[in-house]
Structures are given as structure tokens and as C-alpha cells.
Amino acid sequence: MxxxxxxxxxxxxxxxxxxxxxxxxxxxxxxxxxxxxxxxxxFGGVDDEDHESNPHDDHLPDVxxxxxxxxxxxxxxxxxxxxxxxxxxxxxxxxxxxxxxxxxxxxxxxxxxxxxxxxPFNSDSQFWSDLGFMTRRPLKDAQTARNYIAKLGDVPRYFDQQTANMRAGLKRGFSVPRAVLDGRDVSIASYAEVKSPENSEFYAPLKKLPSTIPADEQAKLRADATRAIRERVIPAYAKLLKFFREDYVPHARKTLAAEALPDGKTYYRQQIKEYTTLDLDPEAIHQIGLNEVARIDAQMQATMKETGFKGDFPAFLLFLRTDPQFYAKTPDELLMRASWIAKQVDAKLGQFFGLLPRGRFGIEPVPAAIAPFWTAGRGGAHTYWVNTYDLPSRPLYNLPALTLHESAPGHALQGELSEEHKDLPDFRSKSYISAYGEGWALYCEKLGKEMGVYHTPYEEFGRETYEMWRAARLVIDTGIHHKGWTREQAIQYLASHAALSQHEVETEVDRYISWPGQALSYKLGEIRIVELRAHAEKELGPKFDLRAFHDAVLAEGSVPLPLLEQRVDAWIAARKAKG
The missing domain is CATH 1.20.58 (Methane Monooxygenase Hydroxylase; Chain G, domain 1)
Known part of the structure; x- marks a missing residue:
């Protein structure tokens, strides 16, 4: 046995x-x-974007x-x-x-x-790139280093299993659409074509071994890592690259819709349920999106006039996408601007939240291997990742909204509070529900207006364009996966409504095509939180306390939206009972 x-x-x-x-x-x-x-x-051995590691850490998962x-x-x-x-x-x-x-x-x-x-991958996230995150966690002792090297040795087996799974998917028409695969091989090639093990990203943790490890043992660990990278890791990536280029891409499905997959209608409804925690059909979501797009469009038109711009809306978007004043000239400038915004927010958190976490987050650039096809930024409890790739596609007027969403009071604050909540079982404190987490972070972009984070009409337009971006997702995701939209149709829709760069528009649409349902969580979650706040304000009147409301929303960690509604109702009842 x-x-x-x-x-x-x-x-x-x-x-x-x-x-x-x-x-x-x-x-x-x-x-x-x-x-x-x-x-x-x-699922031992899998690290995430926040450097969190599983204790069963000397192997990769059996997939x-x-x-x-x-x-x-x-x-x-x-x-x-x-x-x-x-x-x-x-x-x-x-x-x-x-x-x-x-x-x-x-x-x-x-x-x-x-x-x-x-x-096991989409245009945004891939199992082969995710392995790069384990290089970001320091090797604190010799045993941790040996476990890390053992995982490197396990890469060929892990990749072979993933490849067998992908072959099975291709055979039954269950694959990432061909339309979003161009250029994605670069993220494999960056690992496969390294000339020397010491130049591999996977060797980086071995360069900073703690002094508590004797010198001779350090030398052995480095030699073992070098051997594992040369004999196991690089050949495994090269083999995967060959499969991806010669087998997967040519045989990937030509359709886009999730509903075109085997048992696709049921599959798409399951994706909707998982990511939104709501029982909504695609038609209803599409209409919610259209209504929100119309509402936000009116706000954007008013803000455009506030800037003093004399042309029409398409001309204004072109101006925002091309004028050098709106773009950082170096990666460090973008990172420093993000840090400055985060520090402004930090000074105001106490006015809007009663309970603040002890933990703090750092700000880092998105790793080069995944940056070309990643979003503008991403955040978690410990790290706010800022994408410094292709600076002409990273407008500064969007940066306040991005920072509020990805760091504090968005993902970082919510994630830190959840981690520090000692009364929650692990399956809650260490898990993430997209509708709640993304809904909260999008709500925080709007909260930034009350916090005084947006200083110019351009930055307010950036906030509105980010909200429009999330509303348009409801239309595009259901348009692609339920209504038969083309990629070009989706790109045109997003580009004409939001001041995102063309690069961002295309990478985002490809993300929605290859990750059905996930994009629905943001706006549907935010709508529910905004509704709950309005309900609490109406029910409590002058007794409404915004700090206490935020604490109540964050008190349970990541929860399904119907449960959040129940908990806020209970909080309102308790406040009323106090008299």
C-alpha cells in the first residue's frame, strides 16, 4: 500500500x-x-505572493x-x-x-x-510562474534550505503531472483559449534559458544564507542547489516550454466562452457562484453591469469638464494615455509615488477604523518573469506589488485608487486583521473569498474620497476609471462567456469606457477570457458593501459610527456576501439595543 x-x-x-x-x-x-x-x-510546498509557506515544505503537491x-x-x-x-x-x-x-x-x-x-493556468497566473514566489522567502536555517532544495528536485515530477493533465484537457476541449496564449511562453523561457544555475532566480535564496549555518555546510547547500537547478529545474522548464509551444498552443481551443467548454453552462454558473457567493444568472449580472457603466460614465463626463479639457471624451482618453505628465520616467519613481500615497493613507487610518493591525506591508516591484502579463498591481497582507513593466502603460492618475485597493485600507489591512484574528479557525483566517476581499478593496477606493487621498480632478478621474473598469467587467465577463462576444468586441468596450492604457486593456480582457467569473467578484462585492453602509446609516441615523461600521465589516474575516449581510444586520440590532 x-x-x-x-x-x-x-x-x-x-x-x-x-x-x-x-x-x-x-x-x-x-x-x-x-x-x-x-x-x-x-498542498505542501506551494508559496503565494505574500511569501506564506506551507509547513509540509519539502515537496511540491501531487497534482x-x-x-x-x-x-x-x-x-x-x-x-x-x-x-x-x-x-x-x-x-x-x-x-x-x-x-x-x-x-x-x-x-x-x-x-x-x-x-x-x-x-492549471490562465493568462494572468501560471503554476510555473507561481514557483518563483518561493524564492522570495528567506532560508532561515539549514533544514529550511534543504527543504527548498528538495522542492527544486521535485520540479520535473510536478511539471510532468501538470503536462499530463493539460494533455487530457486538450483531448476533451478543456483548455485555455488559443486567442490569449501569444507571448505567454516568455514566462517559461525566462526560467528555461538561463545560462548558469547561479544566474537563476531559484538560486537567489542561497546567496543570503544566515551566518548561523557553518561555512562548510553553506558551501554544500549551494552546491546541492546548483546541481538541482542545472540537472532538474532548467531541464524541466525546457521540457515544459517545448510542450507549450509545440503541443498546447497549436491544439488549444478556438472558442472563448466558458459555456463552450464541456458541460460549459453548468461550469460557468459554478464559477459565478464561487467568485461572487451569490446565486445570480449571467443575464442579471450583465444588466447590473450595464446600469453601473451608465451611472459611472455620467460621473466621468462631469469630472472631465472639471479638468478644463475642451475636447470630447475619446479625445480626453487619448490625452490621458499619451501626455508625458501622467507617467513615471523610472521604475523607482513609480514605486516612490506609490509609497508616498500609502504613507498619506497611513496617517488617516485611525480616523476611519477603530481596530488597526500590528502587521505592516512592504512595497515591491512585480517579478520580471510575470510582469508583462500581470495587472498594474496586486496586494495581500504582507506585500503590495507594483508593476513597473512598460511605464508608459502605468498612469500616475490611477495610482491613488490602485494603492488604496491593494495596500491599506484594502487588501493589506483586511488581510493583516484576518491573520491576527486569533479566534478564527485556520480555514477562515488563511483563506480568501474573492467577493468579500475584492469588494472590500474596491469599496476602499471610494472611501479614499472621504479620506482626502485624491488631490486633483485627474486622480478623481482615475478613481472613476477604476470603478468603471470593474463595472465593465460585469458586462465583458458575461458577454464573453455567455453572450458570445469576441475578444476584439471586449477590448473595444473596455478601451472606450475607461482610461486604461491599451496594454492594460488587452491583458485585462485576456485575463477575463481565461479566468471565467473571477472578474465578477469586485463590483458585485462592492455594491453589497455600499448598500450595507447605506442601510446602516438609515437605520442608526445619528448613532451611526463609520469607524464601528468598518470594524464590523472586517470583524469576521473573509465571508460570503449573504453572511456579511446577516452579520451587519446583527451589528445594527446590537447598536440599536444599546439605546
């Missing part, structure tokens, strides 16, 4: 034993604790079809055991936990059921 199946059998026996736990609360806690521990073992099917069986069993727990008998705290946990497991199981692992 293999260790994999032996472990799974033991886990299954342990899970079955949970039925004999005393109370529904005890059974539920034992179930999710056991599953979370098992989940960490399953083969056999392992995937075993995971599906495990999660189906978890769902069956959840059905056996009487939800009404759970404590109030655990009813909240259950409302977060069940959809989390349902989405994990659904992804395998649709065999999403056969399409």
Missing part, C-alpha cells in the same frame, strides 16, 4: 470516528480541524489525476458528514463557521468534479 493511500485510509478512519464525538460543536470542530490539517499536507480523484472522494465524504451535523444545534459562532466552511468545501470539490486541474 502506498503512503498516499495509507494516509488517506487512516484519515478516512479518523473522520468516521468523528461521528462519535460528543456535541454537534465538538463534531464540527473535529471535522474541520482534521480536514484542514489534511489539506495542508495535500496527478489519481490524487485529484482521491481528494474529491475525501471532500465528498466531508460534505456527507457535514450533512449529519444538526446545524441548528451548533453554537452561534459555529453557525457562522459552517456558513463559511461548507461553500469552501463545495467549491474545492466542484473544481475537481469539473476537472479544473486540467487547465
Amino acid at each position: 502506498t503512503r498516499w493511500f495509507a494516509g488517506l485510509l487512516c484519515a478516512g478512519i479518523a473522520l468516521s470516528a468523528l461521528a462519535h464525538a460528543d456535541s454537534p460543536d465538538d463534531r464540527f470542530k473535529a471535522l474541520y480541524s482534521k480536514e484542514w490539517s489534511w489539506r495542508q499536507q495535500q 496527478g489525476a489519481t490524487a485529484q480523484n482521491a481528494r474529491l472522494a475525501y471532500w465528498n465524504d466531508v460534505l456527507k458528514q457535514l450533512d449529519a451535523i444538526p446545524a441548528k444545534e451548533l453554537s452561534a459562532e459555529n453557525r457562522v463557521n459552517l456558513a463559511v466552511y461548507r461553500p469552501q468545501i463545495e467549491n474545492l470539490a466542484a473544481d475537481i468534479r469539473f476537472r479544473g486541474y486540467e487547465m
Whole structure:
């Protein structure tokens, strides 16, 4: 019996034993604790953009079809055991936990059921580029370094499994669309064509080993890493590059829509449910988008007049995209401007939030290997990544909105508070729900007006263009995946409504084409948070406290939108009861 199946059998026996736990609360806690521990073992070795590492850190995940099917069986069993727990008998705290946990497991199981692992990348994020993030975490001791080197040695096996999955996807027409694949091989080639192991990004952590490791052991670790990169990593990337260029790209599907995939209508609805946490059909979302686009367009027209510009709207967009005054001349200038904006926000957080995190975030440029096809920026609890690639496509008037969204009070503040919330189980504090997280961050762009972060009409237009960008996503995502829009149609729609550069417009549309549903989470989440604030203001009148409202929204960490609504209603009732 293999260790994999032996472990799974033991886990299954342990899970079955949970039925004999005393109370529904005890059974539920034992179930999710056991599953979370098992989940960490399953996905060991994967780091994220915030340098967070899994403790099971000496190998990369088993992503083969056999392992995937075993995971599906495990999660189906978890769902069956959840059905056996009487939800009404759970404590109030655990009813909240259950409302977060069940959809989390349902989405994990659904992804395998649709065999999403056969399409393990999109135009924005790729498994081969994600490995680069593990180079950003310092090797704090010799064992950590040995684990890191072991992961490097595991790259060929991991890539072979991913390649087998992609071949299976190609065979059944389940692939990333051909239309968005041009140039994406560059992110593989940057690793495959390194001339010397010491020049590889994967060698970088070995250059800064701590002095607590003896010199002779440091030399051995560096030699082992050099060998692993030369004999394992570089050949694995070269093999993947050949497959990508010669097999994947030529045979990728010619359609764009998620609904054109096998069982595509059901698949797209599942993606909508996962990313929005709402039961909305594509037609309803499309109409919400059209309504929001019309509303924001009127605001943008008014702000354009406020700048004193004399031409029409298309001429104004051209002016914004081409005038040198709106663009940084060096990467450092862009990074320093972002830092300056973040520091302005930092000074005002106490006026808008009662509870602030102890943690702090850093600001770094997006790694060069992924920058050409990444968004303008991205943030998490520990890092605000600013894309310094192609500076003429990174307008400064958008930077305040981007910074509010990606750092504080957006993703960094929300993520830090969630991490520091000691009362939340790991499956909540270490997980992310897109509709909540992206909705909150987009709300924070709007909050920046009250914070006084936008200093010119151009910066306010940048905020509006970012909101328009997210509203247009509702139209474009459903247009592509449900209504049969072409790539050119989507590019034209976004370019004509928002002051994004042409490079950003094209990379964003390609992202929506290859990542169905994800783009819907931002605007739908923000709409709900804005509605909840308006509801609280109306219900509480002069008793409404904005700082307390923000604390209430952030108190539960990342939660589905219906649950957030319930929690805010409970907060309003509690404030009223205080008199």
C-alpha cells in the first residue's frame, strides 16, 4: 500500500470516528480541524505572493489525476458528514463557521468534479510562474534550505503531472483559449534559458544564507542547489516550454466562452457562484453591469469638464494615455509615488477604523518573469506589488485608487486583521473569498474620497476609471462567456469606457477570457458593501459610527456576501439595543 493511500485510509478512519464525538460543536470542530490539517499536507510546498509557506515544505503537491480523484472522494465524504451535523444545534459562532466552511468545501470539490486541474493556468497566473514566489522567502536555517532544495528536485515530477493533465484537457476541449496564449511562453523561457544555475532566480535564496549555518555546510547547500537547478529545474522548464509551444498552443481551443467548454453552462454558473457567493444568472449580472457603466460614465463626463479639457471624451482618453505628465520616467519613481500615497493613507487610518493591525506591508516591484502579463498591481497582507513593466502603460492618475485597493485600507489591512484574528479557525483566517476581499478593496477606493487621498480632478478621474473598469467587467465577463462576444468586441468596450492604457486593456480582457467569473467578484462585492453602509446609516441615523461600521465589516474575516449581510444586520440590532 502506498503512503498516499495509507494516509488517506487512516484519515478516512479518523473522520468516521468523528461521528462519535460528543456535541454537534465538538463534531464540527473535529471535522474541520482534521480536514484542514489534511489539506495542508495535500498542498505542501506551494508559496503565494505574500511569501506564506506551507509547513509540509519539502515537496511540491501531487497534482496527478489519481490524487485529484482521491481528494474529491475525501471532500465528498466531508460534505456527507457535514450533512449529519444538526446545524441548528451548533453554537452561534459555529453557525457562522459552517456558513463559511461548507461553500469552501463545495467549491474545492466542484473544481475537481469539473476537472479544473486540467487547465492549471490562465493568462494572468501560471503554476510555473507561481514557483518563483518561493524564492522570495528567506532560508532561515539549514533544514529550511534543504527543504527548498528538495522542492527544486521535485520540479520535473510536478511539471510532468501538470503536462499530463493539460494533455487530457486538450483531448476533451478543456483548455485555455488559443486567442490569449501569444507571448505567454516568455514566462517559461525566462526560467528555461538561463545560462548558469547561479544566474537563476531559484538560486537567489542561497546567496543570503544566515551566518548561523557553518561555512562548510553553506558551501554544500549551494552546491546541492546548483546541481538541482542545472540537472532538474532548467531541464524541466525546457521540457515544459517545448510542450507549450509545440503541443498546447497549436491544439488549444478556438472558442472563448466558458459555456463552450464541456458541460460549459453548468461550469460557468459554478464559477459565478464561487467568485461572487451569490446565486445570480449571467443575464442579471450583465444588466447590473450595464446600469453601473451608465451611472459611472455620467460621473466621468462631469469630472472631465472639471479638468478644463475642451475636447470630447475619446479625445480626453487619448490625452490621458499619451501626455508625458501622467507617467513615471523610472521604475523607482513609480514605486516612490506609490509609497508616498500609502504613507498619506497611513496617517488617516485611525480616523476611519477603530481596530488597526500590528502587521505592516512592504512595497515591491512585480517579478520580471510575470510582469508583462500581470495587472498594474496586486496586494495581500504582507506585500503590495507594483508593476513597473512598460511605464508608459502605468498612469500616475490611477495610482491613488490602485494603492488604496491593494495596500491599506484594502487588501493589506483586511488581510493583516484576518491573520491576527486569533479566534478564527485556520480555514477562515488563511483563506480568501474573492467577493468579500475584492469588494472590500474596491469599496476602499471610494472611501479614499472621504479620506482626502485624491488631490486633483485627474486622480478623481482615475478613481472613476477604476470603478468603471470593474463595472465593465460585469458586462465583458458575461458577454464573453455567455453572450458570445469576441475578444476584439471586449477590448473595444473596455478601451472606450475607461482610461486604461491599451496594454492594460488587452491583458485585462485576456485575463477575463481565461479566468471565467473571477472578474465578477469586485463590483458585485462592492455594491453589497455600499448598500450595507447605506442601510446602516438609515437605520442608526445619528448613532451611526463609520469607524464601528468598518470594524464590523472586517470583524469576521473573509465571508460570503449573504453572511456579511446577516452579520451587519446583527451589528445594527446590537447598536440599536444599546439605546
